[in-house]
Amino acid sequence: RKEVEQDPGPFNVPEGATVAFNCTYSNSASQSFFWYRQDCRKEPKLLMSVYSSGNEDGRFTAQLNRASQYISLLIRDSKLSDSATYLCVVWDRGNTGKLIFGQGTTLQVKP
């Protein structure tokens, strides 16, 4: 079983749609969680950290369920510019700060 698993997609949605990405992780000791965005041929960029209480940043909402070892990202009112690959990332601080990356979920927003 992979340490971090994501549905690779692609998710093809129309502008204005709401789309949700899910991610599961295998190490129950994992302590920090992130969503990164990666555009084609670019480096990953931190989109948002994921907190236990859930957090929202504009159209983006991230949630964490530690009991189920599950992380989600919700994007509301999708824009064309949201088209990218979204990487679920887990950090076990006890393991020298190593990030574990999911394979990424590709989103394509169409007009």
Added chain:
Amino acid sequence: SAVISQKPSRDICQRGTSLTIQCQVDSQVTMMFWYRQQPGQSLTLIATANQGSEATYESGFVIDKFPISRPNLTFSTLTVSNMSPEDSSIYLCSVVKTGSYEQYFGPGTRLTVT
């Protein structure tokens, strides 16, 4: 965030040669890492660059193939030695800033080995 630069941004190299990639950060950071991203794949950690001591390598990566230096808190180099076409990839430097646990990536070095 942190401003991270990498040199070169891309290179085409011949089999059997070596390439050294530089990573420079605009502020002191606690941790620096080197990743590889092969076409269509997610990121794989090569090693943690430790200041003033040998890097910590992940399984499948060895110092002879990927020697790393980190002489100070803002600079590191990764060398890809005795290259083969299988080393064609994007190599990314990543840092964790002092006082933070968020990790930021450099723009990457796109390497093609012919």
